Amino acid sequence: MTQNNPSIGGSEAPEGPPIGLGIVGLGMAGAVMVQAAAVHPGFAVRAAADPHPAPREAFRRDFQARAYEDVAELCADPAVEVVYVATPHQFHAAHAMLAAGRGKHVILEKPMALTLADCDAIIAAVERNNVWLIVGHTHAFDPAVRLMRRMIAGGELGRLGMINSFNYTNYLYRPRRPEELDTAKGGGILFNQVPHQIDTVRLLAGGLVRSVRAHANALDPSRPTEAGCMALLQFENGAAASLVYSGYDHFDSDEWHFGVGERGSLKPLSYGAARRALENAHDESKMRTEMFAYGKPSQGLPKNQPHFGVTIVTCAEGDMRASANGVTIYGRNGIQEVAIPPAPGIAGRREVLDDMHAALRLGRKPVHDGRWGKATLEVALAILRSAREGREVALQHQVAVDDGPR
Numbered sequence: 001m002t003q004n005n006p007s008i009g010g011s012e013a014p015e016g017p018p019i020g021l022g023i024v025g026l027g028m029a030g031a032v033m034v035q036a037a038a039v040h041p042g043f044a045v046r047a048a049a050d051p052h053p054a055p056r057e058a059f060r061r062d063f064q065a066r067a068y069e070d071v072a073e074l075c076a077d078p079a080v081e082v083v084y085v086a087t088p089h090q091f092h093a094a095h096a097m098l099a100a101g102r103g104k105h106v107i108l109e110k111p112m113a114l115t116l117a118d119c120d121a122i123i124a125a126v127e128r129n130n131v132w133l134i135v136g137h138t139h140a141f142d143p144a145v146r147l148m149r150r151m152i153a154g155g156e157l158g159r160l161g162m163i164n165s166f167n168y169t170n171y172l173y174r175p176r177r178p179e180e181l182d183t184a185k186g187g188g189i190l191f192n193q194v195p196h197q198i199d200t201v202r203l204l205a206g207g208l209v210r211s212v213r214a215h216a217n218a219l220d221p222s223r224p225t226e227a228g229c230m231a232l233l234q235f236e237n238g239a240a241a242s243l244v245y246s247g248y249d250h251f252d253s254d255e256w257h258f259g260v261g262e263r264g265s266l267k268p269l270s271y272g273a274a275r276r277a278l279e280n281a282h283d284e285s286k287m288r289t290e291m292f293a294y295g296k297p298s299q300g301l302p303k304n305q306p307h308f309g310v311t312i313v314t315c316a317e318g319d320m321r322a323s324a325n326g327v328t329i330y331g332r333n334g335i336q337e338v339a340i341p342p343a344p345g346i347a348g349r350r351e352v353l354d355d356m357h358a359a360l361r362l363g364r365k366p367v368h369d370g371r372w373g374k375a376t377l378e379v380a381l382a383i384l385r386s387a388r389e390g391r392e393v394a395l396q397h398q399v400a401v402d403d404g405p406r
């Protein structure tokens with residue numbers, strides 16, 4: 001396998017026959033990736049695995065493809081070249097290592113794992129078996145974030161000073177399984193949501209976080225995991241980022257993002273709807289499984305760009321932020337919107353697939369590899385630690401962005 005520079009540029013024309021993709025976990029994330037891969041010219045959806053029969057049946061019906069009960073059977077399927085792991089967090093390490101051990105390339109959902117030791121074990125398995133690993137999707141794959149990274153790296157707005165990322169959602173009151181409300185088992189926003197923000201600001205600021213000082217809160221004793229946090233990240237290059245996340249289902253920051261939801265579809269704002277729905281739930285775990293499993297009517301492809309709250313980048317010569325359809329630059333010569341041309345598929349997931357395609361067909365090392373994923377988890381764990389111990393925490397496993405040929 002050759003290792004050229006990575007690129008965080010746009011999509012490229014696919015070369016060679018479509019790559020066989022297997023999906024492990026036909027829940028919320030799996031369903032979106034199935035939809036994205038089904039329209040990606042470089043991939044063919046070949047198989048899926050999930051212990052629940054209903055999404056398996058729906059998948060078989062839609063793709064006339066194999067749907068296994070056991071992930072090991074999917075990993076033994078010769079038609080599958082790349083395995084996308086979208087099972088609950090606590091299974092990520094085992095499933096990624098199983099796939100790598102069978103010689104499959106791996107796309108692994110965030111968080112990469114629950115501990116740095118598990119990240120190391122995944123990295124070792126990937127290297128031993130000479131396969132590619134991409135940790136994602138995160139919103140760092142969003143076209144608007146990539147465009148802002150290219151502008152920062154190109155120096156168009158001068159030196160980067162700071163990034164402000166904030167997101168207010170209904171996270172805590174979406175239906176949850178018990179472990180999702182237990183931080184020790186990977187529950188809460190530090191494993192589930194904030195990794196999107198960490199990955200994004202690391203990409204924008206070059207990757208190397210020097211230290212973290214943070215506050216985190218769990219304000220609802222009936223759902224005792226962190227749903228709020230504020231963190232200050234200092235980067236080696238002198239830039240800083242502030243991350244704010246609140247998942248208490250009060251203010252919704254999509255109101256400040258043109259009324260566009262996370263995946264890029266217009267979103268009717270309905271105050272407190274998640275809490276009201278939960279009050280009427282008889283069996284929350286069952287509701288969680290049934291609400292999001294593959295096979296529900298598709299929402300159609302989003303018309304706007306995806307985003308994760310509001311991200312404002314401040315450079316010496318101006319500010320910029322993601323807009324509904326591109327990036328708005330507030331520069332010396334006024335305000336200018338750089339539109340992102342519409343492209344087929346689901347933005348964000350498409351770029352994950354593009355990067356795996358480029359790795360397999362062009363030997364191009366992805367930015368979001370195992371060491372990158374570990375560095376993002378390190379920051380999430382440092383936020384938790386800083387909040388608990390009331391002090392600044394230094395980072396030790398950070399890796400830099402290689403912007404590659406531009």
Ligand SMILES: NC(=O)c1ccc[n+]([C@@H]2O[C@H](COP(=O)([O-])OP(=O)(O)OC[C@H]3O[C@@H](n4cnc5c(N)ncnc54)[C@H](O)[C@@H]3O)[C@@H](O)[C@H]2O)c1
Pocket residue numbers: 024025026027028029030049050051052055070071086087088089091109110111136137138192288289292293
């Ligand atoms: N990148 C994103 O924007 C994004 C969005 C949603 C979820 N995720 C990530 O995807 C992962 C799954 O989250 P979700 O919300 O889709 O959860 P989910 O509960 O909706 O789906 C998980 C699926 O995995 C299946 N599963 C459980 N054990 C399995 C096993 N041993 N083998 C095969 N399948 C198994 C479950 O039956 C379920 O269908 C999480 O780690 C989450 O962080 C990422």
